[in-house]
Amino acid sequence: MYVAVKGGERAIDNAHAFLAEERRGDPGVAELSVPQIREQLRLAVNRVMAEGSLYDPDLAALAIKQARGDLIEAVFLIRAYRTTLPRFAGSVPVDTAAMAVLRRVSATFKDLPGGQVLGPTFDYTHRLLDFKLAAEGAVEAAPTAPADPARVPHVMAMLDRDGLIEAEPVSDAVPPDLTREPLALPACRALRLQALTRGDEGFVLSLAYSTQRGYGRTHAFVGELRIGTVAVEVEVPELGFAVEIGEIELTECETVNQFKGSKTEPAQFTRGYGLVLGQSERKAIAMSLVDRSLRWRELGEDFVGAPAQDEEFVLAHCDNIQATGFLEHIKLPHYVDFQAELELVRQLRAEAFARQEAAE
Template sequence: MYVAVKGGERAIENAHAWLAEERRGDRDIAELSIAQIREQLKLAVDRVMAEGSLYDPDLAALAIKQARGDLIEAIFLIRAYRTTLPRFGASRPVSTGAMACDRRISATFKDLPGGQVLGPTFDYTHRLLDFKLAADGEVPEAPRAAKAQPAEMPHVTGFLNREGLIEEAPAEDTTPPDLTREPLEIPAGRALRLQALARADEGFTLGLAYSTQRGYARNHAFVGELRIGTVAVEMDIPELGFAIEIGELTLTECETVNQFKGSKTEPPQFTRGYGLVFGQSERKAISMALVDRALRWEELGEDFIGAPAQDAEFVLYHADNIQATGFLEHIKLPHYVDFQAELELVRKMRSEVTDANPAREAAE
């Protein structure tokens, strides 16, 4: 650390004070509140919760404020805080089939039970700057559909499953390992891969997913279904002998339907890719589903064609933005001794070359 430099501790304290001053900004402008960040920068809050592996909008908003809007730094803060929390137990798997959907679309079936629900989306906006927002104008309330949603919205892939045209959803009987408590090990089962992808950097996952669409994995996908909404979280209470609802989560779920011509072990059929993340994060959920499908090449008996998205070790070890940030940013810390050793080595090698070739020294 910089404390190795004379006066380093005082310099660090001053740097922290300067950082706080920069974070506050112009004091003539009202300070940004946690509630404002939580309510008006919701997609940023959702990303911090998803990649920080902690569902708490208020804490995510606080982390964004403390990090001056640097989402990776905010994710780091949330993960660090998460390690201090006690664990009281584990919840039951949530039922996304019973999700109260704010948005639910399918690119494979036009008419489906429950219908298409466009919900809040950028998909149909013109991507033009709205200068009304700069004037702080009032936003009209969106009309709400009078028709009540059905209690259950069955997953679209179930329709294909009736005809046997899509693989059965792979299931693992054993309790999956917890990536937040145990280090990642390769080879990794699908449950562990999905955990890693759920908290992976959105940009990295997006780039890998895009590569699969450009041919680096032979992965032609349709969005079977994309849904965003709230689900109940239930927990078994041993003293009571039954489960109780302890809260609700907002989730984004994506199931992709992928072409598959068959292999030596599997018949021609459609296959699945799956993505599930905290909050509203469509881009991340779709990207996750595409990468999940690419990583399943071996279990489906496909050939490995050397695509980056097919390489589990490459994907999983480089997808975590906190690990990547730590390793990358450590090089800006003092490496005086290491560099002096490198400097002496280069000088020695240059000297040996010069001694072996005096004519070169003369030419220089």
């Protein structure tokens, strides 16, 4: 038994060394630096920050390098590191209406106060391989953004002003923190949104797509999609007011969905909402569609059996770290379990053969 344990330790050490060698790749090729990953693979960094629930581009870039580009493994590393950090305070709610907008579009109104801002987007590219990138040539500088961008009002405020969309419920209750407390069902909307914002992008995207194909009630328009930086403020008891401690980049999406009404209430559109760390508009849009689908009960709608309407199905399976852990644990040693089942199958087969022989 001692020899087996020592042999296992040696094999694991060798696997670690092999992993480090594979991570480095060809020594003749320059090694990727963390700043390179942070600056040139921004969308991957943003996804790791969002699903890892930790806004730190440098740590996210380091995790991507350590994980050899496996973003789910990188998210795992970030979440594990996050558990070691002390919590000094909670910030006040960020004001996305005061966002320094990098990108802001609406599919519902052409002419907006503040204008449509296309920003950095793949929407208008041709989706053809650009071999100039392989040549590593210089990049033409983009137009300079204004140093002090104006405050841009939310599109939803225009509909809200005329009573055309449901009022956003306001509550002074402190929402539960999914990063510190286990998920409890049924979940309030604040908890559902937390689960979705750190859920796997591919899973949330697939659920959102399913709602658009009829498996849910989210015939939606993108009221507004905005990406930009917002100030993070913390209230200091000794001062009696909030102090800005930094800025973070966010992606926010608000969707306008099919309307509701009754004999006593005039028709109004309904809302879907998504908010994600970093630039991640696909995730924010998908999140807003799934959020709207999960609201069927509070809006008095029928449950049609769609996966995106099933709160337990969505929230229990959207977390890629939990999914990965449960999936990948089956590749670890299960010798004792398998031997027990193997012995049971052999016994059942022997009994079946004995009965067959007796019948003959």
